[in-house]
Amino acid sequence: MKELTVDLGARSYPIYIGEGVLGQIGELFAKHAIGKGSPLLIVTDSHVAEHHLGAVEARLKEAGYATVSYTAAWGEKSKSLAVLEDIVGAALQAGLDRKSTVIALGGGVVGDLAGFVAASYMRGIRFVQIPTTILAHDSSVGGKVAVNHPLAKNIIGAFHQPEMVLYDTATLKTLPDREVRAGLSEMIKHGLIWDAGFTAWLEQNAQKLISLDQEALQYGLYEGCKVKAAVVSKDEKENDLRAILNLGHTIGHALEAVAGYGELLHGEAISIGMVGAAKLAMRLGYSGQIYTATKRILQTFGLPVRLPAHLETEAIMSAMMHDKKFMEGRMTFIIPTEIGKVEINKNVSAAWVREVVEELKQEA
Amino acid sequence: MKELTVDLGARSYPIYIGEGVLGQIGELFAKHAIGKGSPLLIVTDSHVAEHHLGAVEARLKEAGYATVSYTAAWGEKSKSLAVLEDIVGAALQAGLDRKSTVIALGGGVVGDLAGFVAASYMRGIRFVQIPTTILAHDSSVGGKVAVNHPLAKNIIGAFHQPEMVLYDTATLKTLPDREVRAGLSEMIKHGLIWDAGFTAWLEQNAQKLISLDQEALQYGLYEGCKVKAAVVSKDEKENDLRAILNLGHTIGHALEAVAGYGELLHGEAISIGMVGAAKLAMRLGYSGQIYTATKRILQTFGLPVRLPAHLETEAIMSAMMHDKKFMEGRMTFIIPTEIGKVEINKNVSAAWVREVVEELKQEA
Ligand SMILES: NC(=O)c1ccc[n+]([C@@H]2O[C@H](COP(=O)([O-])OP(=O)(O)OC[C@H]3O[C@@H](n4cnc5c(N)ncnc54)[C@H](O)[C@@H]3O)[C@@H](O)[C@H]2O)c1
Ligand SMILES: NC(=O)c1ccc[n+]([C@@H]2O[C@H](COP(=O)([O-])OP(=O)(O)OC[C@H]3O[C@@H](n4cnc5c(N)ncnc54)[C@H](O)[C@@H]3O)[C@@H](O)[C@H]2O)c1
Ligand SMILES: [Zn+2]
Ligand SMILES: [Zn+2]
Numbered sequence: 087m088k089e090l091t092v093d094l095g096a097r098s099y100p101i102y103i104g105e106g107v108l109g110q111i112g113e114l115f116a117k118h119a120i121g122k123g124s125p126l127l128i129v130t131d132s133h134v135a136e137h138h139l140g141a142v143e144a145r146l147k148e149a150g151y152a153t154v155s156y157t158a159a160w161g162e163k164s165k166s167l168a169v170l171e172d173i174v175g176a177a178l179q180a181g182l183d184r185k186s187t188v189i190a191l192g193g194g195v196v197g198d199l200a201g202f203v204a205a206s207y208m209r210g211i212r213f214v215q216i217p218t219t220i221l222a223h224d225s226s227v228g229g230k231v232a233v234n235h236p237l238a239k240n241i242i243g244a245f246h247q248p249e250m251v252l253y254d255t256a257t258l259k260t261l262p263d264r265e266v267r268a269g270l271s272e273m274i275k276h277g278l279i280w281d282a283g284f285t286a287w288l289e290q291n292a293q294k295l296i297s298l299d300q301e302a303l304q305y306g307l308y309e310g311c312k313v314k315a316a317v318v319s320k321d322e323k324e325n326d327l328r329a330i331l332n333l334g335h336t337i338g339h340a341l342e343a344v345a346g347y348g349e350l351l352h353g354e355a356i357s358i359g360m361v362g363a364a365k366l367a368m369r370l371g372y373s374g375q376i377y378t379a380t381k382r383i384l385q386t387f388g389l390p391v392r393l394p395a396h397l398e399t400e401a402i403m404s405a406m407m408h409d410k411k412f413m414e415g416r417m418t419f420i421i422p423t424e425i426g427k428v429e430i431n432k433n434v435s436a437a438w439v440r441e442v443v444e445e446l447k448q449e450a
Numbered sequence: 451m452k453e454l455t456v457d458l459g460a461r462s463y464p465i466y467i468g469e470g471v472l473g474q475i476g477e478l479f480a481k482h483a484i485g486k487g488s489p490l491l492i493v494t495d496s497h498v499a500e501h502h503l504g505a506v507e508a509r510l511k512e513a514g515y516a517t518v519s520y521t522a523a524w525g526e527k528s529k530s531l532a533v534l535e536d537i538v539g540a541a542l543q544a545g546l547d548r549k550s551t552v553i554a555l556g557g558g559v560v561g562d563l564a565g566f567v568a569a570s571y572m573r574g575i576r577f578v579q580i581p582t583t584i585l586a587h588d589s590s591v592g593g594k595v596a597v598n599h600p601l602a603k604n605i606i607g608a609f610h611q612p613e614m615v616l617y618d619t620a621t622l623k624t625l626p627d628r629e630v631r632a633g634l635s636e637m638i639k640h641g642l643i644w645d646a647g648f649t650a651w652l653e654q655n656a657q658k659l660i661s662l663d664q665e666a667l668q669y670g671l672y673e674g675c676k677v678k679a680a681v682v683s684k685d686e687k688e689n690d691l692r693a694i695l696n697l698g699h700t701i702g703h704a705l706e707a708v709a710g711y712g713e714l715l716h717g718e719a720i721s722i723g724m725v726g727a728a729k730l731a732m733r734l735g736y737s738g739q740i741y742t743a744t745k746r747i748l749q750t751f752g753l754p755v756r757l758p759a760h761l762e763t764e765a766i767m768s769a770m771m772h773d774k775k776f777m778e779g780r781m782t783f784i785i786p787t788e789i790g791k792v793e794i795n796k797n798v799s800a801a802w803v804r805e806v807v808e809e810l811k812q813e814a
Contacts, residue, residue, distance in 0.1 A: 174599050174606055205608070241538060242534075
């Protein structure tokens with residue numbers, strides 16, 4: 087079992103990564119002084135519940151905990167205030183009190199939703215993340231929790247750090263292949279923004295990662311979490327540095343919005359966005375090798391690099407403007423300056439961005 | 451103009467109290483570095499909007515601010531996730547960003563609702579309280595913000611301290627007399643838990659306060675806020691001491707729940723509850739003079755001391771059990787031990803509480 091600490095002063099917490107770490111849930115809960123006097127609430131979704139809820143419940147019961155579970159419908163739509171209200175109703179009926187802990191068992195959707203329940207129930211109770219997707223190595227680190235509004239994603243939320251993250255890589259075996267690759271896209275992002283050596287390792291170990299080789303997976307998740315933790319430790323509340331985590335996300339979010347959530351997975355959308363950022367880097371005078379290498383590594387993982395031609399360029403542009411990073415013809419982008427390094431550039435020409443969006447439709 | 455600081459380290463903030471302080475809103479906003487580059491959102495309710503929204507909007511406009519306003523229906527029902535979602539929609543449409551400030555213009559309902567909008571919009575933006583009720587001298591200090599769930603009051607929320615509180619006592623002139631008295635009930639509570647001298651002053655100045663004599667009002671609000679601020683400074687997150695603010699509230703909340711919100715105003719319910727706490731104090735061996743004095747001062751303010759006979763004792767008892775302060779025949783109560791002092795007593799017999807509820811129906 088690997089262990090990593092997210093260093094946030096009084097709010098620091100550990101991430102435990104390994105095959106079968108859920109087998110030690112009782113000991114780990116005891117170590118973190120999660121008491122048995124108040125019920126635990128497990129929040130999960132319908133896909134995850136089918137494969138993993140029973141085992142987690144059984145182990146917690148063995149360890150002497152009283153649990154209640156709430157299974158949301160799978161998918162982004164469950165990140166809503168309506169579902170939050172429903173979960174709070176279940177929590178009240180189960181007698182959850184200020185000493186209770188909320189457990190997020192699932193991917194980023196469940197983590198964000200359950201995290202905001204924990205942040206707001208009785209003005210804040212404890213929270214444990216049990217990520218079951220690869221993407222969640224990103225979402226489970228940093229304490230950003232939220233639900234969506236019909237008009238905007240992740241707009242209602244809080245910063246609420248978990249007590250710990252239990253990453254059992256065995257749970258990933260039931261994850262669909264497309265979700266595996268999409269999650270690896272964020273892992274590649276962590277390499278590209280911070281660590282050239284890790285990026286090279288990723289490229290060399292693509293096949294192992296895609297086929298869920300446990301050793302490679304644990305190393306990749308560990309290193310990915312480490313990058314995220316390093317950035318978040320330096321800027322918990324997203325005042326400046328944390329923005330670099332948005333490499334590929336300005337275009338990526340716009341693509342998700344215009345395609346309608348569903349056509350492109352988040353990791354796929356940012357894959358295309360990262361290629362776009364590398365193209366902007368070229369226009370800004372940085373080496374064309376960044377673009378070549380970025381595209382090559384993403385393709386090695388079977389991730390998309392071409393923007394679907396049916397998505398209207400103007401719709402994508404105005405989705406980005408809505409994203410509020412747009413100011414009088416100038417946009418803010420995270421730009422790779424070499425592999426493993428990025429800059430926050432607030433002065434990217436919107437005309438260039440439009441050209442890059444067009445060009446991305448021609449990538450092969 | 452009187453000024454008071456709520457001392458919370460990096461989250462400290464001032465309360466400005468005076469007749470006409472809203473006339474200085476431009477200067478005060480400038481002093482607190484509230485920028486003009488992002489729109490302000492004023493949240494208010496239908497009663498308050500009628501009397502005071504126009505003036506506040508006009509002054510902010512004069513001072514160079516762009517504002518948008520949201521008027522909720524008056525009353526407790528607006529403290530809901532549905533209204534929060536609606537407000538967030540308005541905020542998004544108005545282009546509120548992370549540098550924007552939410553202004554709560556109204557009583558405790560608006561303060562709690564707008565405060566939770568500010569706490570959760572984009573994971574937290576700034577927030578200014580402009581209280582327009584006397585009760586809000588309580589609710590605007592301490593940073594507790596929340597909305598209700600159909601099954602429980604104030605259960606979904608956060609701790610989110612305002613940038614400042616602007617208490618313009620001129621706005622209180624439009625407040626209905628019954629609301630004035632109910633608000634003064636919390637002011638009396640602040641005397642009873644913390645300050646015998648202030649309690650005596652309150653009794654002597656009851657008529658001035660009820661008739662909104664501006665000088666008496668400003669002094670009373672100042673002292674009331676001072677007590678609340680002192681308690682909150684010592685226990686921001688409600689771990690222990692802050693519980694003393696619940697004098698009269700265990701019975702009071704149960705009465706509100708059983709009567710159906712509306713029959714009894716919050717201040718009226720806790721008035722009866724404070725008499726109940728004084729009766730419990732007697733059973734615990736404290737002087738009967740506490741009971742006599744508590745009842746006398748509340749009656750001087752025209753506040754109810756008798757529990758409406760049609761409210762079922764058993765319904766009241768089970769509402770208190772739901773309140774989770776009940777454990778195996780023992781309940782936690784804030785008990786006055788002399789005028790200006792209370793204790794947190796975790797060992798009050800439920801049988802005594804039942805007797806006291808019965809007796810409160812006979813008070814005259
Ligand atoms: N808080 C943050 O910092 C942060 C960062 C990145 C992304 N996010 C959020 O994360 C979400 C995306 O996360 P995600 O990609 O994990 O999505 P997800 O939680 O929806 O999971 C993807 C799909 O896989 C299923 N699934 C999950 N684990 C499974 C398993 N072990 N076996 C079988 N099926 C499984 C889910 O039911 C879902 O259908 C978005 O809502 C995004 O906003 C948050
Ligand atoms: N956050 C806290 O610490 C805290 C503490 C105590 C109470 N509260 C909350 O406060 C709420 C009660 O506050 P409240 O008594 O101020 O209720 P309120 O905000 O509903 O105001 C009472 C009534 O007076 C009207 N009103 C307000 N100002 C007016 C004015 N100047 N002129 C004319 N009408 C006016 C309102 O529209 C309403 O009808 C409850 O929801 C309670 O939970 C919160
Ligand atoms: Zn992402
Ligand atoms: Zn109260």
